[in-house]
Amino acid sequence: MTQRTNRTGLADATPPLGGVDAIGLQQLRTTFDTTQLLRAVDDLDTICALVADPDELRTDLLRLHGMAHALINGGAISTTSVDETIAELAVDIEAELDDMSALLLAIRQRIRPLLALIRDDG
Structure with a gap:
Protein backbone atom coordinates (compact mmCIF):
# COMPACT_ATOMS: atom_id res chain seq x y z
CA MET A 1 0.00 0.00 0.00
CA THR A 2 1.36 3.38 -0.93
CA GLN A 3 1.01 5.83 1.92
CA ARG A 4 2.09 9.36 2.53
CA THR A 5 1.28 11.82 5.26
CA ASN A 6 -0.02 15.18 4.19
CA ARG A 7 0.56 18.45 6.00
CA THR A 8 -2.52 17.95 8.20
CA GLY A 9 -1.09 14.75 9.69
CA LEU A 10 -3.51 12.55 7.80
CA ALA A 11 -2.34 9.44 5.98
CA ASP A 12 -3.39 9.11 2.37
CA ALA A 13 -3.74 5.43 1.48
CA THR A 14 -4.45 4.13 -1.98
CA PRO A 15 -7.93 2.78 -2.64
CA PRO A 16 -9.78 0.67 -1.64
CA LEU A 17 -8.69 1.61 1.89
CA GLY A 18 -9.08 5.33 1.33
CA GLY A 19 -7.52 8.05 3.44
CA VAL A 20 -7.10 7.31 7.11
CA LEU A 25 -3.17 4.28 12.11
CA GLN A 26 0.12 4.46 13.97
CA GLN A 27 -1.59 3.70 17.28
CA LEU A 28 -3.44 0.75 15.80
CA ARG A 29 -0.26 -0.67 14.31
CA THR A 30 1.16 -0.98 17.80
CA THR A 31 -1.98 -1.97 19.71
CA PHE A 32 -4.60 -3.63 17.49
CA ASP A 33 -4.68 -7.39 17.06
CA THR A 34 -6.46 -8.07 13.77
CA THR A 35 -7.37 -11.59 14.94
CA GLN A 36 -10.01 -9.81 17.03
CA LEU A 37 -11.93 -9.41 13.78
CA LEU A 44 -21.48 -13.72 14.60
CA ASP A 45 -21.57 -17.38 13.56
CA THR A 46 -22.69 -18.26 17.10
CA ILE A 47 -25.46 -15.65 16.95
CA CYS A 48 -26.60 -16.92 13.55
CA ALA A 49 -26.73 -20.48 14.84
CA LEU A 50 -28.84 -19.38 17.80
CA GLY A 66 -49.58 -18.44 23.73
CA MET A 67 -49.08 -18.68 27.49
CA ALA A 68 -49.31 -14.91 27.98
CA HIS A 69 -52.40 -14.69 25.77
CA ALA A 70 -54.11 -17.41 27.79
CA LEU A 71 -53.09 -15.94 31.14
CA ILE A 72 -53.59 -12.23 30.44
CA ASN A 73 -56.35 -12.21 27.81
CA GLY A 74 -58.20 -15.32 28.92
CA GLY A 75 -57.56 -16.94 25.56
CA ALA A 76 -57.31 -20.63 24.92
CA ILE A 77 -53.88 -22.06 25.57
CA SER A 78 -52.30 -23.22 22.35
CA THR A 79 -49.44 -25.24 23.82
CA THR A 80 -49.88 -28.74 25.16
CA SER A 81 -46.66 -28.91 27.17
CA VAL A 82 -46.89 -28.11 30.86
CA ASP A 83 -43.24 -28.84 31.56
CA GLU A 84 -42.41 -25.18 31.97
CA THR A 85 -44.15 -22.24 33.58
CA ILE A 86 -44.58 -18.92 31.81
CA ASP A 92 -34.94 -18.86 29.53
CA ILE A 93 -35.72 -16.54 26.61
CA GLU A 94 -34.22 -13.56 28.41
CA ALA A 95 -31.03 -15.53 29.12
CA GLU A 96 -30.71 -16.48 25.45
CA LEU A 97 -31.24 -12.87 24.39
CA ASP A 98 -28.67 -11.76 26.96
CA ASP A 99 -26.18 -14.22 25.45
CA MET A 100 -26.83 -12.86 21.96
CA SER A 101 -26.59 -9.27 23.21
CA ALA A 102 -23.28 -10.00 24.88
CA LEU A 103 -21.93 -11.46 21.63
CA LEU A 104 -23.13 -8.43 19.65
CA LEU A 105 -21.50 -6.09 22.17
CA ALA A 106 -18.28 -8.11 21.94
CA ILE A 107 -18.31 -7.69 18.15
CA ARG A 108 -18.89 -3.96 18.58
CA GLN A 109 -15.98 -3.69 21.02
CA ARG A 110 -13.71 -5.62 18.65
CA ILE A 111 -14.30 -3.19 15.77
CA ARG A 112 -14.46 0.00 17.84
CA PRO A 113 -10.66 0.62 17.84
CA LEU A 114 -10.80 0.91 14.05
CA LEU A 115 -12.82 4.10 14.44
CA ALA A 116 -9.49 5.76 15.22
CA LEU A 117 -8.88 5.64 11.47
CA ILE A 118 -11.62 8.16 10.72
CA ARG A 119 -10.16 11.26 9.19
CA ASP A 120 -11.19 14.58 10.60
CA ASP A 121 -10.96 16.72 7.49
CA GLY A 122 -13.14 19.43 8.91
Missing part, protein backbone atom coordinates in the same frame (compact mmCIF):
# COMPACT_ATOMS: atom_id res chain seq x y z
CA ASP A 21 -5.97 9.28 10.13
CA ALA A 22 -2.17 8.88 10.38
CA ILE A 23 -2.03 9.12 14.16
CA GLY A 24 -4.84 6.62 14.57
CA LEU A 38 -11.79 -13.16 13.20
CA ARG A 39 -13.15 -13.67 16.70
CA ALA A 40 -15.97 -11.27 15.77
CA VAL A 41 -16.78 -13.56 12.83
CA ASP A 42 -16.91 -16.52 15.22
CA ASP A 43 -19.23 -14.55 17.54
CA VAL A 51 -31.26 -17.42 15.62
CA ALA A 52 -31.38 -19.85 12.71
CA ASP A 53 -32.49 -22.85 14.77
CA PRO A 54 -36.26 -22.86 14.17
CA ASP A 55 -36.88 -25.04 17.21
CA GLU A 56 -35.37 -22.55 19.59
CA LEU A 57 -35.97 -18.83 20.04
CA ARG A 58 -38.81 -18.36 17.54
CA THR A 59 -40.71 -21.36 18.85
CA ASP A 60 -40.09 -20.29 22.44
CA LEU A 61 -41.38 -16.78 21.72
CA LEU A 62 -44.51 -18.22 20.12
CA ARG A 63 -45.03 -20.51 23.13
CA LEU A 64 -44.54 -17.54 25.46
CA HIS A 65 -47.12 -15.58 23.49
CA ALA A 87 -42.05 -17.35 34.18
CA GLU A 88 -39.48 -20.09 33.57
CA LEU A 89 -39.91 -19.76 29.81
CA ALA A 90 -39.53 -15.96 30.03
CA VAL A 91 -36.34 -16.39 32.07
